[in-house]
Amino acid sequence: MPQRICVTGAGGKAGRAVVAGLRAHGYQVEATDVVVTRADRENGMLAADLTDYGQAVEALSQADAVVHLANIPAPGLSTPAVTFNSNITMNFNVFQAAAANKLERVVWASSETTLGLPFDTPPRYAPVDEDHYPLPTSTYALSKVASETVAGHVAQWSGIPHIALRFSNIMAPEDYQRFPQFQHDPHQRKWNLWGYIDERDPACWPWRSRPRPFAATRPSSSPPRTPSCPARRPNSSPRSTPASASPGKSASSALCWPSTAPARSSASTRPTPGATTCLPRADP
Numbered sequence: 634m635p636q637r638i639c640v641t642g643a644g645g646k647a648g649r650a651v652v653a654g655l656r657a658h659g660y661q662v663e664a665t666d667v668v669v670t671r672a673d674r675e676n677g678m679l680a681a682d683l684t685d686y687g688q689a690v691e692a693l694s695q696a697d698a699v700v701h702l703a704n705i706p707a708p709g710l711s712t713p714a715v716t717f718n719s720n721i722t723m724n725f726n727v728f729q730a731a732a733a734n735k736l737e738r739v740v741w742a743s744s745e746t747t748l749g750l751p752f753d754t755p756p757r758y759a760p761v762d763e764d765h766y767p768l769p770t771s772t773y774a775l776s777k778v779a780s781e782t783v784a785g786h787v788a789q790w791s792g793i794p795h796i797a798l799r800f801s802n803i804m805a806p807e808d809y810q811r812f813p814q815f816q817h818d819p820h821q822r823k824w825n826l827w828g829y830i831d832e833r834d835p836a837c838w839p840w841r842s843r844p845r846p847f848a849a850t851r852p853s854s855s856p857p858r859t860p861s862c863p864a865r866r867p868n869s870s871p872r873s874t875p876a877s878a879s880p881g882k883s884a885s886s887a888l889c890w891p892s893t894a895p896a897r898s899s900a901s902t903r904p905t906p907g908a909t910t911c912l913p914r915a916d917p
């Protein structure tokens with residue numbers, strides 16, 4: 634298991650929770666973000682713009698693995714072209730920098746939007762699963778779809794497992810206060826079929842993500858698996874809030890591509906010949 638983890642987007646919503654979760658479990662965290670406050674800097678966060686390849690290489694240079702969360706995190710925050718170009722550039726740079734630095738693992742944030750969200754146009758069927766992919770309807774979602782393809786190929790070239798997590802809408806503890814109002818008007822959350830994850834859920838994935846064979850992971854007939862994450866949710870239990878009645882928060886599953894990557898080393902996280910590159914999905 635890697636010990637030194639670079640977390641990109643460390644100043645963001647998911648990033649702060651992931652950094653805290655990793656540190657709580659004894660990992661050495663190399664936090665980086667393009668926006669770094671004085672307090673962040675004093676806490677060791679490195680300022681780096683990941684649209685610049687050299688900065689991406691240096692940001693990852695001391696790490697065994699990377700949890701890559703930095704991106705423009707939704708459609709409509711920047712122009713459509715800036716959203717696509719920024720995200721695809723950041724993602725390629727991080728994947729390529731991980732290969733250049735011979736990291737053991739790349740875990741990165743894809744998005745549920747790759748499955749067709751927002752569902753202003755109804756989904757082809759529900760609940761949606763991996764067979765609803767790819768259906769990008771924004772340049773944000775397109776940046777994630779394209780990045781999944783890029784990640785798959787860099788993983789094959791390098792032999793480094795790349796794990797794309799198709800996060801659903803990320804909720805912070807204070808966001809749960811809005812949940813009761815959703816129950817009076819279900820249409821408010823129709824756009825993503827009432828899904829969400831807790832901001833602390835991404836902190837579980839560095840422990841949970843394991844490359845698995847394609848044939849074993851098709852989701853449609855599999856029962857949901859309940860995440861188990863050590864020492865999580867010390868102060869609250871979002872699943873016991875009114876939102877726990879939501880049908881959205883459920884399973885995770887993995888879509889894996891056979892890899893032709895050669896064996897790289899004896900480290901346990903390195904793939905062997907014929908190993909798989911996995912794209913697990915963090916469902917709503």
Ligand SMILES: NC(=O)c1ccc[n+]([C@@H]2O[C@H](COP(=O)([O-])OP(=O)(O)OC[C@H]3O[C@@H](n4cnc5c(N)ncnc54)[C@H](O)[C@@H]3O)[C@@H](O)[C@H]2O)c1
Binds near residue numbers: 642645682702744
């Ligand atoms: N928030 C959600 O509901 C949601 C849902 C699905 C997927 N995601 C994905 O999860 C990840 C984290 O989302 P979040 O909600 O924490 O977003 P966030 O905006 O809170 O954090 C993203 C961070 O990336 C940093 N960043 C942006 N451009 C950068 C650059 N050029 N170089 C370095 N850092 C840069 C930002 O400064 C920010 O701190 C993103 O990749 C997002 O696309 C988010």
